[in-house]
Amino acid sequence: MKLYYWPKTRAFRALWMLEEIGAPYHIEHVNIRAGEQGSPAFRHLNPMTKLPALDDNGVHVSESGAVLLYLADKFPAAGLGATLDDPLRGRFLQWLFFTPGCLEPAMAEKMTGSPGNTFSFGWGDFDRVQQAIETALEEGEWLLGERFSAADLLLAGTLQIAFMAKLLEPKGRFGDYVERAVSRDGHARALAVEQREIAALKK
Numbered sequence: 001m002k003l004y005y006w007p008k009t010r011a012f013r014a015l016w017m018l019e020e021i022g023a024p025y026h027i028e029h030v031n032i033r034a035g036e037q038g039s040p041a042f043r044h045l046n047p048m049t050k051l052p053a054l055d056d057n058g059v060h061v062s063e064s065g066a067v068l069l070y071l072a073d074k075f076p077a078a079g080l081g082a083t084l085d086d087p088l089r090g091r092f093l094q095w096l097f098f099t100p101g102c103l104e105p106a107m108a109e110k111m112t113g114s115p116g117n118t119f120s121f122g123w124g125d126f127d128r129v130q131q132a133i134e135t136a137l138e139e140g141e142w143l144l145g146e147r148f149s150a151a152d153l154l155l156a157g158t159l160q161i162a163f164m165a166k167l168l169e170p171k172g173r174f175g176d177y178v179e180r181a182v183s184r185d186g187h188a189r190a191l192a193v194e195q196r197e198i199a200a201l202k203k
């Protein structure tokens with residue numbers, strides 16, 4: 001499995017997922033700061049020319065939500081998804097789509113101060129996504145209740161960015177949730193890889 005990656009990007013989500021799973025993979029660098037994502041070869045892989053992208057023996061997947069879903073389905077024993085017959089499958093998909101489809105656009109809107117339209121825009125607005133997460137987390141430690149899934153990986157990783165951008169305070173229910181997610185061994189392993197990659201760039 002090849003992970004097209006550059007440090008300090010959304011490719012970290014896929015890296016974290018691969019480390020959670022323990023699947024063998026290797027990193028293919030795409031220096032997005034130097035424009036390498038625009039090469040014809042990479043464009044063929046992901047016409048959006050963005051990271052992350054995955055090549056699993058010729059099967060190409062991009063868009064972080066799709067990459068996580070692909071991996072969760074491919075490695076069910078890792079328990080990071082919900083199988084087709086699992087009653088939690090619906091909730092799993094809902095929250096997996098929620099982060100890129102609602103949270104990220106609402107964050108972008110909030111950051112840029114764009115006026116938006118909570119009724120017509122698919123992501124509502126930042127207050128609405130915040131309330132949705134709050135409600136979901138009232139029901140359990142994780143989005144699926146008792147167990148951590150790829151949907152938590154995606155949401156917690158994105159909430160960390162919301163903390164860094166000062167859109168949310170890293171405290172209370174949100175703070176505890178992100179803390180629980182990043183305390184996982186899989187996250188520590190992914191972070192070690194990311195730190196090695198950052199250090200290598202500085203050489």
Ligand SMILES: N[C@@H](CCC(=O)N[C@@H](CS)C(=O)NCC(=O)O)C(=O)O
Pocket residue numbers: 008009010011032037049050051052062063064065100
């Ligand atoms: N919707 C995409 C967004 C990916 C994305 O925006 N990646 C950024 C890095 S964090 C990127 O590759 N930017 C380079 C570019 O836009 O040229 C996903 O979730 O995978």
